[in-house]
Every structure is written in C-alpha cells, then in structure tokens.
Amino acid sequence: xxxxxxxxxxxxxxxxxxxxxxxxxxxxxxxxxxxxxxxxxxxxxxxxxxxxxxxxxxxxxxxxxxxxxxxxxxxxxxxxxxxxxxxxxxxxxxxxxxxxxxxxxxxxxxxxxxxxxxxxxxxxxxxxxxxxxxxxxxxxxxxxxxxxxxxxxxxxxxxxxxxxxxxxxxxxxxxxxxxxxxxxxxxxxxxxxxxxxxxxxxxxxxxxxxxxxxxxxxxxxxxxxxxxxxxxxxxxxxxxxxxxxxxxxxxxxxxxxxxxxxxxxxxxxxxxxxxxxxxxxxxxxxxxxxxxxxxxxxxxxxxxxxxxxxxxxxxxxxxxxxxxxxxxxxxxxxxxxxxxxxxxxxxxxxxxxxxxxxxxxxxxxxxxxxxxxxxxxxxxxxxxxxxxxxxxxxxxxxxxxxxxxxxxxxxxxxxxxxxxxxxxxxxxxxxxxxxxxxxxxxxxxxxxxxxxxxxxxxxxxxxxxxxxxxxxxxxxxxxxx
Amino acid sequence: xxxxxxxxxxxxxxxxxxxxxxxxxxxxxxxxxxxxxxxxxxxxxxxxxxxxxxxxxxxxxxxxxxxxxxxxxxxxxxxxxxxxxxxxxxxxxxxxxxxxxx
Numbered sequence: 001x002x003x004x005x006x007x008x009x010x011x012x013x014x015x016x017x018x019x020x021x022x023x024x025x026x027x028x029x030x031x032x033x034x035x036x037x038x039x040x041x042x043x044x045x046x047x048x049x050x051x052x053x054x055x056x057x058x059x060x061x062x063x064x065x066x067x068x069x070x071x072x073x074x075x076x077x078x079x080x081x082x083x084x085x086x087x088x089x090x091x092x093x094x095x096x097x098x099x100x101x102x103x104x105x106x107x108x109x110x111x112x113x114x115x116x117x118x119x120x121x122x123x124x125x126x127x128x129x130x131x132x133x134x135x136x137x138x139x140x141x142x143x144x145x146x147x148x149x150x151x152x153x154x155x156x157x158x159x160x161x162x163x164x165x166x167x168x169x170x171x172x173x174x175x176x177x178x179x180x181x182x183x184x185x186x187x188x189x190x191x192x193x194x195x196x197x198x199x200x201x202x203x204x205x206x207x208x209x210x211x212x213x214x215x216x217x218x219x220x221x222x223x224x225x226x227x228x229x230x231x232x233x234x235x236x237x238x239x240x241x242x243x244x245x246x247x248x249x250x251x252x253x254x255x256x257x258x259x260x261x262x263x264x265x266x267x268x269x270x271x272x273x274x275x276x277x278x279x280x281x282x283x284x285x286x287x288x289x290x291x292x293x294x295x296x297x298x299x300x301x302x303x304x305x306x307x308x309x310x311x312x313x314x315x316x317x318x319x320x321x322x323x324x325x326x327x328x329x330x331x332x333x334x335x336x337x338x339x340x341x342x343x344x345x346x347x348x349x350x351x352x353x354x355x356x357x358x359x360x361x362x363x364x365x366x367x368x369x370x371x372x373x374x375x376x377x378x379x380x381x382x383x384x385x386x387x388x389x390x391x392x393x394x395x396x397x398x399x400x401x402x403x404x405x406x407x408x409x410x411x412x413x414x415x416x417x418x419x420x421x422x423x424x425x426x427x428x429x430x431x432x433x434x435x436x437x438x439x440x441x442x443x444x445x446x447x448x449x450x451x452x453x454x455x456x457x458x459x460x461x462x463x464x465x466x467x468x469x470x471x472x473x474x475x476x477x478x479x480x481x
Numbered sequence: 482x483x484x485x486x487x488x489x490x491x492x493x494x495x496x497x498x499x500x501x502x503x504x505x506x507x508x509x510x511x512x513x514x515x516x517x518x519x520x521x522x523x524x525x526x527x528x529x530x531x532x533x534x535x536x537x538x539x540x541x542x543x544x545x546x547x548x549x550x551x552x553x554x555x556x557x558x559x560x561x562x563x564x565x566x567x568x569x570x571x572x573x574x575x576x577x578x579x580x581x582x583x
Contacts, residue, residue, distance in 0.1 A: 171525055178532075206552040213560030217532060220567050224525060236571065243564050 004194045004351075006366045009045060016040040045198040046188065052196075053187050053337065056372060060333055060340075061149045063376060064383050071387030156326030164226060164319050171225035176324045178218030183331040185211045186338045191266055193351055193368040204265045205257060208342075209250060212297075215335070216242040219306070222328075223316035234315035237394055238299065238306035244398050245296040248405040252289045255409070255416035256346045259283065259424075269350030275424070276357075280347040281436035282419060284443040286412045287347045291381060293405060294339035296397065298332065301386040305394045336382060337375065344374035504544055511537035524570045528563065535559050 020037035024030065097105025097112070163169055189208040191197030201207060216239050223235020256279060257263055260271035272278050280287045296303040307315025317328055344350060351367035353359070392400070423435055495502070514534030521527035535558050542551035 168523070168525065171529060174529065201548060203548045203552050206549070206556070210552045210555035210560065213556060217559065217563055217567070220564065220571075221525065221529065224571060232571075236568075239564055239567060243561065246560065 003363065004367045005364060006193060006368060007195045008048070008193070009041070009195045009197070012044050012048075013037070013041045016044065042198070045196075049187060049190075049192060049196070049198040050184070052192060053334070057330065057333060057337060058146065058149050059372075059376060060337055060379055062146050063379060064333075065148070067380060067383045068387055071384065153326060156323045159322035161322045161324065164228070166227045167319065168225040168227065171221050172319075175218045175222035175225060176320065176328055178221065179215050180327050180331045182211050182214040182218070183334045183338075186335070189265060190338060190341050190345070191269070191350075192371055193366070194266075196368055197266065200264070200266055203263045205253060205263050205268070208265070209253060212335075212338070213242075213246055215331075219316055222320070226316075226319035228319055230312040231316050231318050234306045234308075234312045234318070238316055241296060241299075241303065241305060241394070241397055241401075244401040245293050245405070248289060248401065248409040249293045249297060251406070251409040251413055252286050252293065253346070255283060255286050255413040258413065259416045259420050261420070265345055269345055269352070272349045273352045273356075275431055277431045277436045278347065278349040278352075281440045282431070283347070283412060283416055284440060285408065285415065287343070289405060289409050289412060290343060290346065291339075291378070293409075294343070295382065295385055296401070298335040298339055300336065300382055302389040302392055303397055304391060305397060308391060310391075336379065340375040340378040340382070341371065343378045344371060348374045348378075350374075500544065504541065507537045507540045507544070510534070511541065528566060528570065531566075532559060532563055535563070 016037045020033050020040065024036050025033040097108040099105070100108075163172055186208060188199045189201070189204040189211075191200070219242075220235045220239045223231040223233075223238065226232075256268060259279060259282065260268045262268060262271065295301075299306050306312075307317070309315075312318070317325060320328060351371050353362045353365065353367070353370050356362055419435070424431060511534050514530045514532075514537060517530030518527045518534065521530060535554060539551040539554040539559075542548075542554060
C-alpha cells in the first residue's frame, strides 16, 4: 500500500475501539466489542466520504459557473474573478489587500494600482461601480460566487413540493429516490485516498458500474409518471442513450481491469503506482473513449438530448420542483463528479503524485489532494466540451455509440489484452520504458493526422460555407455603397 | 458500567441475530415485490415491484457472500433487462392513466 501521512481509517478505528471498549466492553456483551467497533468505523468512514464529496461538489459547481463564463466570454462571470486583481470598469473588490497581516498586501496594492493605471481604469462613481461589479461584498476571501450554491439550496428547500394532478403519484415520488440514492451509493466504492475509503470490496468496480447503471430506470420512471409527453420523450431518449453507451463504458472499464488484473479499484491504482506508468500512457484510446462515453452517461451538453431545452421543455424533470429538482440536479453533478474521479483513478494514477519518485518531499503532501486536483482537472474538460460543442441529434448519438464507440472499445480491449499477456513482464513488476513512450507518441501522431481534415480543394477555392459581412464603423459623411 | 438486565438482554439478542433480521427484511421485500408484480393493476407499478424484488434478491446474494452474483444481478437484471422491459411495455401500448382521460 502507498504510504500516506493521513491514516484516516486507522485513526477512526483507534477512536472507535476506545469508544467500544468503554461501553460494550465493560458490559456483559463484551464479546461484541470488535464487531461494534468495526461497524462504527465503517459508518464513520461512510459519513466522512459522503461529507467530503458533498462539500467538494461546491467546487465543481463553482468551477462550472466561472469556467463556462470564461469560455463563453460572458461578462458577469468574468468580472467576479478579474475584479480581485484589476478592476473591470475601474472596479475592484474593495481594497482587500489592506486586510492582510503584517503589511504583506502592500505589493499587491501597488501592483493593482499600476495595472489600473496602465489599463486606464477609473473609479468615478462608486455606486455605479459597485452595481457593475457583482462580486463586491467587501469580503474578498469568500471566493466570489462560491457560496451561491448554498443560497440556491436554501431557495429549493423553501419551495413548495407539487405533484401534477394527473401524474402517477407513487411512481412520481419514488423515482427521485431511485435516482438520488443510487447516485450517492456510487461514492461508496470510490476511494479518496490510500486510507480514506468507505468500502474496499473485492468487486468494487463491478459494484460501482452496477449501481451506476440503475439511474436510467429512475429517469425513465420519472419521465413516464409525470404524464406529460415531453417528459415521456425525455425519459425514453435518456433510457435509449444510457443503455447504448453502457456497453462501450463497460468494455472500456474492462480493458483497464484486464490491464491491471483486478476488479478492485484500490488495486487498480496500486498497480499503476507499482508498475510506474499511468494507464493513460498505455491506453490512450481507452482514456478518450472513457471520457466521451462518460459525457454521454452523465447527459452533459454534446449528448444532452434527454433534457434538450429547445425541444423538450426541460426533458424528463420538467414536472419536478423544489428540493426534489434540486437534489436531482445535484445528482447529475454527482454523477459527473464520479466520472471525473473514476477517470483520475483509472487513467491518471489515482492518488499518486506526478513524478512521485523523482521530486523530493512530495510525499509529504496528503494523497487526497492529488485525487481531488486530478478530478477537478478532468472536470475542466467536461466544461470545455459544454462550451465548445453543440447538441447532437438523438439518432446521431445512437449511431455514434453503436457504430463507432463499441468497435473502438473492443479494439481497446484487444490492445489491453495484448499488453498484459505479451508485453508486461509480471516478474519484473515494471513496464519496459519504451512501451508507454511508443504508444503515446503513436497515438498523438494519429490524433494530429486525423484532426487535419481540411479539404485542400476548398481551401484553394477560398469559398466559405457562410457569408461574412464586415461592419465598418459609421462615421459622418460615409455610408455603405 | 453495567446496564440493567432488561436493557442489556434485548441488545445482546439483536447483536446475536442481526443477520437473521436483515435476511428476514430482504426476504419480505422480495416476496412483497414478487406479489406486487403479479397483482398490480398498472404495468409500470408491477415493473417497479419487480425492480424492488431484484434489489432484495441482490441483497440476499450479498448476505450469502456471493458478491459477484449480487453485482451481476443488479447490472444485468436491473440495468439492462428491466430497461428493455420498460421499452417493450411503454412503446408497444401507451395505457398510462387511461381512467384519467375518460
């Protein structure tokens, strides 16, 4: 096992042993002391993993808001971050650097002043500036917009719970439970650190995938029971898409399992730590497939047909409101979070720090940091897809899934099998150094070759598929001919 | 510290038989789900009951230390077979809330 300075499970076990020995151990049922301590440990670990995931979910929502504002060039979202540094329209989030201790903020203030002078920002009307700067609350260290999600949650909690008159009431009430409960259960099987996991069963990947695949049923029933044709369409689309993408997902996961030789998620990570190479350098195709399939599985934008706002009002959750809607929204993000964490564990080495063997003292950083950093890094890609791509038609989604992703995932599985059987020498316990370099460079070359898809004839003809008009600035005495 | 007997005896009984109690709950849910599958009037309700039954059966497998079987039960029967059922039922004949439209 990887050495970690946070031995959370050990600490909790010690504390629970103490508690158990002083209550049950003193009574006449002392033979149950160990069992009770074990139960309390497992319970505490479950609670801690749940709490960790739920609090760091705020980071995900915040990242989505800010990054999407950045990618889509929307002003409000950008102002809040930039205003910390140099004011937009001459507005800053107050002179926050004066609050730093021991005058450490003085250089920041000087830099800010200089930058503002260079950029020509001024601060003429304070009220106007404050309205324009949406992050101005006087408290700069609260990360502008970070606690918006808590306010949203409060709003959902205070809203009324309504069931449509003609809905199937029982199914309508049960479906959110099916979705939310199975989504939260996914995190039972995802470790957050070497000693920070709630469950370490032999078959954790299989269980994880099994639990992950129950949510479509809940989605389908939610769509059906609302008794609304748009929700029914959304539910059917969701079910079709999720079953179609389940197979490539499972085959891709299977390739990772074949490569590392275990169905246990912790052992998969330990394999990457021991063998010295992260799986993404051995199975680049698998990593790409995994992220594409996961985008479809969590119904994010290039593949979000089930809740296409333009055609089906809000898809399968149109009729839900209040905290049920809020929790289902949260469960969408939890599924995305699970996808990010799984990518980090399967392909990016889980909790292993980059260059852990070569950089000195890096193992003093708790390993849980790397897990979260990698997951958030992967989430940037999810937001990027959402900002850059447009929605795909349903039949195109299904065709893409069955015709391209399924054969490619089978190819990937074959590659993993070949690597495991004939390349990886189990005796030496380490990959030949040439193999990952060769595979990665070949894949990158293929990627570059395939992404040059410009038609040379069209380039020669210099024709554009759309018309472009350049609007000149109108000035007196000049008009367009 | 010694708790009085009328408190400690039931606690000991529960510790001793917790597995039996869990099995009983699972079995009751499974049988109830199976009965619900047969006797529900709406197709969707009987499907939900069948899902409940499958979940309980997976739990029973889990208690018998058959982890693989439980995972496969959820993955194959719940994830795929029930969804195909759902397609078959919902797409062939839409009789949702017939009495409401009358």
